Amino acid sequence: MPTLRLALCQVNPTVGDLTGNAGLVRAWTRRAADSGAQLVLFPEMMLTGYPVEDLVFRRSFVAASQAALGRLAADLAADGLGELPVVVGYLDADGPPQISADAEPGRGTRNAAAVLHRGEVVATYFKHHLPNYGVFDEDRYFVPGDMLTVVRLGGVDVALTICEDLWQAGGPFAAARRAGVGLVVNINGSPYELNKDDLRLPVVRRRAAEAGATIAYVNMIGGQDELVFEGDSMIVAADGTVLTRAPQFVTHLLVHDVDLPTVDEVTPDPGTGAGGDGEQIAEGLRVVRRTLDGIPPSPTGPAAVGGVIEPVADEAEVWQALVLGLRDYVEKNRFPSVVLGLSGGIDSAVAAAIAVDALGGDRVIGVSMPSQHSSEHSRSDAADLAKRTGLDYRVEPIQPMVDTFLANLSLSGVAVENLQARVRGVILMALSNQEGPLVLTTGNKSELAVGYSTLYGDSVGGFNPIKDVWKTLVWRLAKWRNTEASRLGLTPPIPENSIGKPPSAELSPGQLDSDSLPDYDVLDPILIGYIDGDLGRDGLITSGHDPAVVDKVLRLVDTAEYKRRQSAPGTKISMKAFGRDRRLPITNRWREDG
């Protein structure tokens, strides 16, 4: 039984940065070679980043990806790395884009994987199962592949698959069993989702059993607009044993020796077998075979053991996702720093703590913007937060500007309340224009769901770190982060007072969130049932919620769509979040309560 040393490169590509991403492949292939690897794996769409969305429709972009792939193969050889086979995801096309007038049936743009060896592209594979739900639109972008690519190296047959191929039964994994392979490679751009790591391993195990083969699963890390990728790369044996598993949310080179059956030790199903290239059909897929010469059947030197890192618990996982999502949005868009308003409340405190963890205190500007309705504690709690986190703290009272507006316009009630939030928005945007920081907005998901915010006021900003975090989870995160700091002997970043006090917008005297909304302990379970659970009004009432409260909440959610349409992006931690993955009409007369 041969042993292959696999190197899974859990890296962080940037969408559109073909040169930078190719540079990552070269650098990490060097590291893998130094570890004695015999096969190197990079994530889905490594060369282009993922998801590239409508960039797919630009022929110049497709051509640039194809050219970059050929150049990368040559560069690896020039680097002296040509003998080491490298699997890399990229954007390919074998016809005009499927939306164009000259489109050809069954051809078009492809979510592709290539094997690079000795300066050449020696094998390609096109993703077969295309996800088209939630945040995914791959039926819009890609034509599904109809082949199973099997590469023989070091005496082992290795099948290539991409991401969604793993999540659906049948297709390439079933075909791999029929064709008879020792290893299935699965390269991923699989976005983080609360508790997805609990789902991922069982799916990998199911597919390992289906293929009757070991699976090498490699996923990218990093933030891309609202998505964040967590890594969690792993190798799982055909019997379901986790051989090695990488940590989440960090770049990682996972190198591990895997014993794999030779081609003679694998029994293909009758009728497929190790026949001629392109002539067999397994599970409706054309089997394409390639053989790479010169790969020894075993690595040299001491055995490589990747180790098994267990995924972290909920709050830790969410926190890391939010920190990474914000950091990459700032870094990849080349902002020097961020600025946010500090109200002394829990939302801005948690957002600030995330920003400081992501960028360091010296790249975070926090602005206290008190009004006549601001309590003393709203200023002192903001100052306390600044001291704990070391952020750049400023105070800009808003009353002079508010008073000038009030002197020139006849305003009352909610118009006056919103005016204060909007003056704060103008101040933050002015600071952004003057000094360059990205403005962070800090509305939590519960607020956004029911529209409890001021359009062009507290919703002003280019990115919202907690856009997808329910209010009750905001509190849990704050407590977890403080506890974690205490455990490590560090200063807890979030003032206890910000965690403990009742939430208030402080836009009118004595105002509390609870004047307008149910308590968050009541509100959040209804929202979670409605949004995450797809429970309708009847389902919510059946699960024990007060019908009057349900009706009130659902009506708020259904009518707040126009506000959500004009809000900043923010890291998703749930594929049931608002935004691109949930597409509701603004003009809509339908209400759950009739």
Add this chain to the structure above:
Amino acid sequence: MPTLRLALCQVNPTVGDLTGNAGLVRAWTRRAADSGAQLVLFPEMMLTGYPVEDLVFRRSFVAASQAALGRLAADLAADGLGELPVVVGYLDADGPPQISADAEPGRGTRNAAAVLHRGEVVATYFKHHLPNYGVFDEDRYFVPGDMLTVVRLGGVDVALTICEDLWQAGGPFAAARRAGVGLVVNINGSPYELNKDDLRLPVVRRRAAEAGATIAYVNMIGGQDELVFEGDSMIVAADGTVLTRAPQFVTHLLVHDVDLPTVDEVTPDPGTGAGGDGEQIAEGLRVVRRTLDGIPPSPTGPAAVGGVIEPVADEAEVWQALVLGLRDYVEKNRFPSVVLGLSGGIDSAVAAAIAVDALGGDRVIGVSMPSQHSSEHSRSDAADLAKRTGLDYRVEPIQPMVDTFLANLSLSGVAVENLQARVRGVILMALSNQEGPLVLTTGNKSELAVGYSTLYGDSVGGFNPIKDVWKTLVWRLAKWRNTEASRLGLTPPIPENSIGKPPSAELSPGQLDSDSLPDYDVLDPILIGYIDGDLGRDGLITSGHDPAVVDKVLRLVDTAEYKRRQSAPGTKISMKAFGRDRRLPITNRWREDG
């Protein structure tokens, strides 16, 4: 040869208003019956409105649509209209939503048509070709139908089809020829697009030839968020003759007598023929046949002639689309009025004229908000516009507020420029909160494309009537609208001075758009090539544009995505517009110029 009197109901449904839409069906069926119609046709998704987007995933909504259909059939019978067959689009499902855990292969939610007769749903059809490009995501929402529904009435076989079925070759139209029918009904929710009427008729003719049958094409009118539907319903004979054609952008009852072959006069292809229900297969589709009794083979009384209205010319068509799109956004969302800033420039003048045409001058508030940089003509031109259109004119100088901000913050350069635009945004939103009008924003498509606007400043608003209108088209529309008024002996709404003067943001002394951007005569053709024509950098240069200008423009467009993500919706007149139909990453390092 029997004659059928067809009634094509070109109506304006509202998304989610199941009760209101069913009411429309009842009222218009009454009108059709009064005209002696023998078959009544309503648009695609008539009962639910279109597009309903992710409402499809709410089981309660699907159930409500199904229940509404049954109730409508009963109500029509109770109205004494039961003998008249009615074709109506609705949302159906024959399984759980395809995104749910209990989804079943080949079953799920359906874009459906029903025939209602004698109080019952007597036939259904599920849309076969699902569009999944541009603004369409129907692969996300629906499972394609695999049947051809043929209803025999008055001696004629009538096949049912829905919208996209018409735009793709093969499928139901080819199956209709194989099955042998006299008439194909095609019900539509087909959004307006510049010059689409020029495309539509040739496609209808091609399909009529393919089916060897007359086609009755019925389309809705009305605005739905960014989409506007134009009607343009028609009946086209098998030989391509336009028998009747309805006007665009207005509700219309198109009643026309059509001579159609009997079932004996149509020769089905061998192997299909008029066999048993559900047992034949034509073009891969199961043929389902139903027969309606009691429909006479000819109408009574004088012949009904619908007439042929030719589509209107470009500027007239766009103007009507923008007026209808805005009116329906305001009315269907129940806003009492609209408010917009009047700068004296062309964009706000055209937006105001559209608003006055849509709602009347008494429901349009125009606010002049001069600063120290505002020229005298910016005030006088705004006042002139107000006088010409009869809108509610107000003046709110911004200098006191701007000065207070400047006294409290240290700002310079672009931060001061943007401050003025943001103070204006605060004033408009305050008026909206105080008095209830919807704020209109008035950035044209050229500005939005290159990011020449102030985020949370002039981009503040709930709807943008000219979001999809290139600057050069804004000027053409202004001239057309004024000429049209003069032709009719009315006051031209737009001051000549607003049309003639060089564009300026007036945010710093002597500022002109041309300081920052190429002339619009140069800019717009590049933008149109890049956005509408999908030309890349090389294609633009090959077509004769200056490479340096191309590079500058493309870089502006590619980096303005974050601004477009936070802008108000606006009526689309091009399916190549930004927004939901063009999905670009914000974080994206790829540039056309490398």
